[in-house]
Amino acid sequence: MKTVMKLFTVTTMLLTISCQSGTDNASNATNDNTTAANAGGQEKVNDNDSQKDVVKIAMGSKDHTTLVAALKQADLITSLSNAGPFTVFAPINAAFDKLPAGTLQNLMKDDKKADLQNILQYHVAVSVLKADGFTDGQVIGMVNGDNITVSVKNGKIMLNNSATIITSIPASNGIIHVIDGLLLPPAKK
């Protein structure tokens, strides 16, 4: 596990967080003699001092631009900025690239939003599940209502036998496990 961590020093992304126009709070919905709180959901809270939440960490990662774009399209940025606690399995860009040509483009269409939400919610659990706590055969209930199965073999943690945890990053509202593959929910019964 340690060598894996060293190989993929994705943790550097922690140091390269870019702020998302955090100081822009011009959106004033009340009268003009008050300073308005930011319009928008909990993702718009003006705070560049606290530990980053899972969304801010993902947004600061150059390996997760596809995931962030998908989360935005699926309207999940607000939810994942919540107090949580969340475990987010975050597929890197290369994981999305493995999909058959056109699949992602199709999922990003407005009329496919429910499918995209279903897939992305299959990557989130409401609980903080640390890497050293996973056990072989463990079943985890995900936000979309389906389960994933964990396997632990020689320090390598795999999910659904299709994605491996590359590294883990603690966040203010949970933990991100960076994974190298996309998790696909089981087909509807």
Added chain:
Amino acid sequence: MKKLKHNALALASLSVLLGLNACKPKNASNAVSADAATKTYVAPGKYDEFYNFVSGGFSGQMSVYGLPSGRLLRVVPIFSNDPESGYGYSEETKPMLNTSHGYVPWDDQHHLELSQTNGEIDGRWIFANANNTPRVARVDLKSFHTAEILELPNSAGNHSSPFITENTEYVVAGTRFSIPPDNASGDVPINTYKKNFRGTVSFIKVGKEDGKMDIAFQLSCPPIDFDLSHAGKGKSHGWFFFSCYNTEQANTLLEVNASQRDKDFIMAVNWKKAEEYVKEGKAQKQAVKYAHNVYDEKTHTATSEIKNEVLVLDVEKLKDICYFIPCPKSPHGCDVDPTGEYIVGSGKLAALLPVFSFDKIQKAIAAKDFIGDYDGIPVIKYESALYGEVQKPGLGPLHTEFDGKGNAYTSFFVSSEVVKWNIKDLKVLDRAPTYYSVGHLCVPGGDTKKPNAKYVIAYNKITKDRYLPTGPELAQSAQLYDISGDKMQLILDFPTIGEPHYAQAVSADLIRNQSLKFYKIEENANPYVSKGEAATKVVREGNKVHVYMTAIRSHLTPDNIEGVKVGDEVYFHVTNIEQDWDIPHGFAIKNAPNSEILIMPGETQTLKWVADRVGIFPFYCTDFCSALHQEMQGYIRVSPAGSNVPLLFSTGKNLPKADSTNTK
């Protein structure tokens, strides 16, 4: 006056309109609409339309707001002592906080329920739960004083409480933490949870006329966590529904270990059947200890009695009381619609909202349509109890209230929103964001047969960035939404006291006309009352000194007291002899290590003070009562132990002698 009000409203709305034009919001969905100010504006001197009773969470108290203004009217002390009023500090109120563990001056107050008659709010009392040291309180809505507190044996974390049946026959109290029963040895390894722990649900009988509470019976249940509950109503009267989580029976790292099963339960309780078993003598008498504290409005004094027995029904052995209905993923809210037919379970980790049908549950029970049993209790087949599911309603469903027009409003913690949906077709009709992490909702009468659905109020846990910052902790908040139209409309934010959980709201007309103005002095039966200045006195009984004192604008009688010695316990029994609305007096004495006391007109309250050193100690009225409030004061002289200074007391008589005005 009407014209004035109209002008003020017009001005207010105009200024808001101008403000909006000057600075348009970027994101229209977050905008507060132009008429929000007019909808929440209650002109100075005007009453609000609703009372909103809001739980205080870790403050232990209940706060009372006016709606739609969000103005704080009062904080009513219930489970925490209150130096502001002397509640829990005065000799008369100390017994209210007595328990089998002694004086417990704090608690965690989560849920409130107004008393009902025929499933409608009757305005007589409001019940409150204490989570930590399990208790249920009854607050009188004429005086807004806590009238009664009952401790619960065999319980820990009294969370699914204090929900009531439609005629206030019972208040329930379901334990969040299962524990070994009080009469068994609790000295067991914690990991023997499954074997040695039990979950208990108490049914507390409420006196029809006087509201007095007494534990009628307890149900001894499997060791799971009971979260919330609601009574059946109308057709389902006679049944009670409890949400249950940790059906995994985990005793450690519940964050992970209590989220294993795809479905936990809603427990349906046939309490009329339980009553029958009690009548037939099938309940076991169990030796326990719990306190029952009652405040007498005539003596203005609380008494605390320790009770030693409770009746327990074992629901694994006595069939037909309890049934489990599978409900996905750690249900929190367990809410029954106004017709009594639909029961909504809000699984906080669930991806959908199940709606159960009372008729189908009854059919399934009659047909024994069970998938097996759980610790001896039949488990009804999910599909056989289910009316339908609301698909993809939002993330983290918590709690549902109803509008009486066929719609339900559910809070979603994770996606921070209120979602309106139709009960019949299970379709989502509208979504409104909350700021942030909403817990409970409240529609006036929203859990009764007759909601008065003008507003829904969201009670939020986190307010990052919504208010001026006040250090690491920010105000927790309520948000008011107008639900008179098809779409919910956010019209007001207002901060709350402590942490708000469940709340109740009711039309002000039901409460305000019965509000007490003062206590009749002639009915004051406090043993230390002074019904007039002529009755005041100071009496020594060994080292106890009883000061019978009166307070009236603008002096205390007596106001000069001598002859008290170091080591004496002095009891100031202060009677407020005013008979006038909103004229309380206060009493405080220098170095008192407890608090002040506030004395309502016609009331007697007692502050105990120990004379710890020689000297002169001033006392005064703390509640600004008149133009000469600052003159409302006195002195007590403390002499050395063994001194022979005689006991003297007077007001206006202890004048300087002719030769004593020059200093030496």
